[in-house]
Amino acid sequence: MKLFTELYVELDQTNKTNEKIEAMRFYFDQADARDAAWAFYFLSGRKPRQIIPSKKLREWAIELAGIPEWLYLESRDTVGDSAETIALLLPNNTTVDETPLHILVEQRLLPLRTSAEEIQRTEVFAAWSQMNYSQRLVYNKLISGSFRIGVSQQLVVRALSQISELPADIITHRAMGDWEPTSEFFSHLIDPAMDSDETPIARPFPFHLAHQMDFAPADLGQTSEWQAEWKWDGIRAQVIKRKEEVFVWSRGEDLITERFPEIAAAAAQLPNGSVLDGEILPWKDGRVLPFTELQKRIGRKNLSAKILAEVPVILQCYDLMEFEGRDIRTFDFKTRREFLEKLVNNLRPEARQVLNVTESVAGASWNDLGIAREKSRVLGVEGFMLKRLESPYRTGRHRGDWWKWKIDPLTIDAVLIYAQKGTGKRANLFTDYTFAVWKGIDLVPFAKAYSGLTDAEIRKVDRYVRDNTIETFGPVRSVTPKLVFEIAFEALQRSTRHKSGVAVRFPRILRWRDDKTIEQADSLDTIYEMLDAFQNPVNVSK
């Protein structure tokens, strides 16, 4: 794991794309294919399930470091990362562990998950005593299932593409879906012979991702070159029917077929050789339910009849990548959409209830579409997706063909009342805030937000929190109410679990209103008015 740790340290030390690619090229050039397969697996964001619970690792680290638990917890709050805290606290060691990565993972990490605690403990202690600081850090992250590194899969693929001289799209596709990190896998991944591809039936296509529109829609040219669709807020999914089997993939490349039996059943009706792109939505009585309803289903392994009845789902389909067994991603969007409609229209009615081709909204001008977009909040959508009719289905995030044309968020002026230290980059800084609005003469918590301030502002708020703490509850501090922030959010929903009676979606800090006093912050009444304005049930189905 020596080489891999060096790669980790290199990647961790630079923000520069070129240096990251260089470091990965160096690694993949040097590494044995068996190690490289695991490195690719980890770098592309995959990770084995937690092997040993962090709580156990913590106990053992505390034992070795000879410190009380409270001091460990204070340290962790400052570091903002358990694996790193443990690596910092363990007694110094300068020897280097030379075990190859694949041996470490396959023989010393994975089998531990099912071992008796005593064996786990012995093995972890032995590993720690052989490793230096950086190796312990990487090891702790692997063993606790928290390995993350600041490279995107796209970047890893670019490095491999430079080494193998294969187009990045080919490598991306070969790396989709489920695979085992073996030397065979890795050799195939960078094999320049392209015809040798026999696509496993479950393998999804890389998703085409849109960009946020940061200019006026008129800059896109004629509306006739574009299609406007509602932008749904659900789970992006790719549905595959091949050789009598159905696979539903999330954008994070999790296989979620069993989580959504309705969709699997409907997709089973599709002809073999069909791959659809769309959005899974909680849907009832012709209307989308709030996203939080869908969350109730996501976490569950066993779907009871009750939850299936309470939160039924549909797939709003909007693209087709494979038709009659043929990869049609290079076809233009207009054609793909025609094939999609044809495919879905041929289904039996009960399947069509679940697989719905998303509505295309007509507008003679951008102005017309702008007016139509005003309905978004009432319909429970985030605005429009604009797609160029002539465009192919692209790989990954691409500027130019798909645009998110979102409606402006709702905003509220709220008061900072609680703060907590952040993690990772925000470690040891108070960056996680709870905001309150007025309810009569009281301030009631209304939303938590983490992002939106500049680094300089974060430092200022951090200092304010330290100097104006009223009480400390574990990691949380209550502060003297004084700072007012404008909070933006996407949607509101009534909630019995929240003190304020409402739950907000995607709250974030829009700006610091240092021109306002706390008396000028908004009240719950304002929020209830917003809620009333957007909760009129309106049918969107045809």
Next chain:
Amino acid sequence: MKSGLVTLTDRGLYCRQGDFYIDPWKPVKRAVLTHAHADHTYRGNEDYLVPAEGERLSRIRLGDEAKISTQKYGEIGLFNGVKVSFHPAGHVLGSSQVRVEFKGEIWVVSGDYKLMPDETCAPFEPIKCHHFITEATFGLPIYRWQPTKFVFSEINSWWRRNQEKGKASVIFAYSLGKSQRVMNGIDRSIGRIFTHGAVERLTDAYRESGVDMPETQYVGSVGNKRDFSGSLIVAPPSAQASTWLRRFGSHSTGFASGWMMVRGARRQRAVDRGFVLSDHADWPELLRAIQMSEAETVYVTHGFIEEVVRWLNENGQNAVPLKTQFIGDDAEEEIVNTGEHE
């Protein structure tokens, strides 16, 4: 500590019997200063007593008008029967612990200190006392410094690697102390060294005080056309956010500070490399210094106060928190550098 020889007031640490303050943060008649860092050296006091070894630095910080008298390490001054002496704190050039004694009761105000050897200043001197006032900037067990030699070999190889790629190396370090320690310890045969204005002036003061400094050139004196590739530039952290950096062309950034021990802190700084080099005591050094003082009571100021106090109390040491306005390691940039931009 209300009834003690040294008490905490809203102006700073005060010795009533001797009628002087130590590192006051509001104007007073007589100020005894531990060292020249901004959170310990405020302007506006009538009289100053500083360690002779740090006189040049204090003068830069306090201005030509300030009335400064000096006293050498180990010499004893008398203030209304109170014996006052300076003893090396090993923090930066001229940094001192202030020992205060009256009728057999001994207090030591340690200011900022470290135990690790540092070529640019006299080593920390353990002093036995009844009451020890300690800092706690890095008072958590995650802070344990590597040997200085190891850190310098990292800095040297970073500089060399940048040089091979034709890049300049910009290292951020507090302008007083850390910058000079970096320049003293670095392999000066690698290339030319340039300094930011804030650093250059203090570096001269170090030179004049007899500390070994490599040849440096003030960036402002060489013109914008100059090619900096392969060189090392030493600048205060506040220069990072400025357009000042543009003149160096392709460059890599590093930051030398104890905070760099934690990856999150390095990412907050958005520098390419963090070098764990601190002028403050790490956790084992703090505990060792406290132990060596053999004090009955330990007062803990700035930094991880509650954590150090709790640890000491749980380990049989009588310790109490002391809420001063010292800031610790970030003080330099926050207070001083706001006026020192080019």
